[in-house]
Amino acid sequence: MSEASDMQVNPQRAKQLAENIGHVAQMIGAANKANRKIRLVAVSKLKPATDILALHNPPTSQVDFGENYAQELTEKASLLPRSIRWHMIGALQSNKCRSLAKQIPNLWCVSSVDSNKKADELEKGRKALVEEQPGVGKTKLRIMVQVNTSGEESKSGVEPSDTASLCRHVRDKCPHLQLAGLMTIGAIARSKETTAETENEDFVALRETRDKVAQELGMDPSELELSMGMSSDFEGAIAQGSDEVRVGTTIFGERPLRKDAKVKGDTEEERK
Ligand SMILES: *Cc1c(COP(=O)(O)O)cnc(C)c1O
Numbered sequence: 001m002s003e004a005s006d007m008q009v010n011p012q013r014a015k016q017l018a019e020n021i022g023h024v025a026q027m028i029g030a031a032n033k034a035n036r037k038i039r040l041v042a043v044s045k046l047k048p049a050t051d052i053l054a055l056h057n058p059p060t061s062q063v064d065f066g067e068n069y070a071q072e073l074t075e076k077a078s079l080l081p082r083s084i085r086w087h088m089i090g091a092l093q094s095n096k097c098r099s100l101a102k103q104i105p106n107l108w109c110v111s112s113v114d115s116n117k118k119a120d121e122l123e124k125g126r127k128a129l130v131e132e133q134p135g136v137g138k139t140k141l142r143i144m145v146q147v148n149t150s151g152e153e154s155k156s157g158v159e160p161s162d163t164a165s166l167c168r169h170v171r172d173k174c175p176h177l178q179l180a181g182l183m184t185i186g187a188i189a190r191s192k193e194t195t196a197e198t199e200n201e202d203f204v205a206l207r208e209t210r211d212k213v214a215q216e217l218g219m220d221p222s223e224l225e226l227s228m229g230m231s232s233d234f235e236g237a238i239a240q241g242s243d244e245v246r247v248g249t250t251i252f253g254e255r256p257l258r259k260d261a262k263v264k265g266d267t268e269e270e271r272k
Helices: 011-031 049-056 070-079 094-103 116-132 160-173 188-193 201-217 234-239
Strands: 039-043 064-067 085-088 107-113 141-146 177-183 225-227 244-247
Touching: 011 039, 011 049, 011 234, 049 064, 049 070, 064 070, 070 085, 070 094, 094 107, 094 116, 107 116, 107 177, 116 141, 116 160, 116 177, 141 160, 160 177, 160 201, 177 201, 201 225, 225 244, 234 244
Parallel strands: 039 064, 039 244, 064 085, 085 107, 107 141, 141 177, 177 225
Antiparallel strands: none
C-alpha cells in the first residue's frame, strides 16, 4: 500500500459509501428522540484503507473509525491522515497494548479494556509517547471498559460486578488515560429480537452497570458514556440510551471471511 496522498479512491465506491453512511446518520437521527449527542463509529475492519479515506475526505468528513485487530489498525493508521480518530474495539491482547498506545498518536479510544493489566500497558504506552514526543498525544487516551452483559463465557469483558473496580483503577491509577465509559457487544440472539420497541437485556444491563459504577465512584452518570449498538441493533440501542454506536456492515457491506483477509501478522487466536 502507498501513502494516503497517492491512494486512489474509486469515485463510484466513494459515492456508494457516502450514501450508506448518510442513510445510517438519518436512521440515528430518527431513533434519537431525546436529541442527545450520539457518536457514529464507522467500523472498517477488514475493509481497505481507500474506503476509510473516501469517507474521511469531504464532503462526508467522517472522523471516527473502529478497528478490531492490532496489526491491521497499526498498518492503516500509518497510511491514513492523522486527523482520523481511531477506536480500537476488538479483543485486546495485553502484549499489544503498550505498542498500540505508543505507536498510534491518533488512537483516540480503546473500547475493549477488560483488565487492570491491559489498562496499565496502555498507560505505559501513552506515557512513553508523551515523553518522547511532547505535544503529541497531549490529550489523554480515552478508555471504555468492556462489560460482559450477556453472561456468555465466550464473550470478553468484565463481569458487571467487577466493573466499578476496573473503572476506579483507570481513573485513579492511569494518569494518561481518561475513563470515558462502558461498552458491550451483547448476545447476537438478543440483538436480532431488538427493535425500537423491545428492550434488549444487554443494553439494560449496561445502563444499570453504568449507574452503579457512577454511584460507587461518586461520578455523575452522564460522565460515563455507553457504547452499544451495531448494524443489527443500533436503533434499539439509541432508544435505550446509547451515546455511541459502532456500525460496520451497513456502511461498508459484508466483510470477507477473517481467514481470507489480507492482514499480516495477526494470529487466529486473537481474531476470535
Ligand atoms: C465488528 C464489530 C462491530 C460492527 O459490526 P456490524 O454488525 O458490522 O455493524 C461493532 N462492534 C464490535 C466490537 C465489532 O467487533
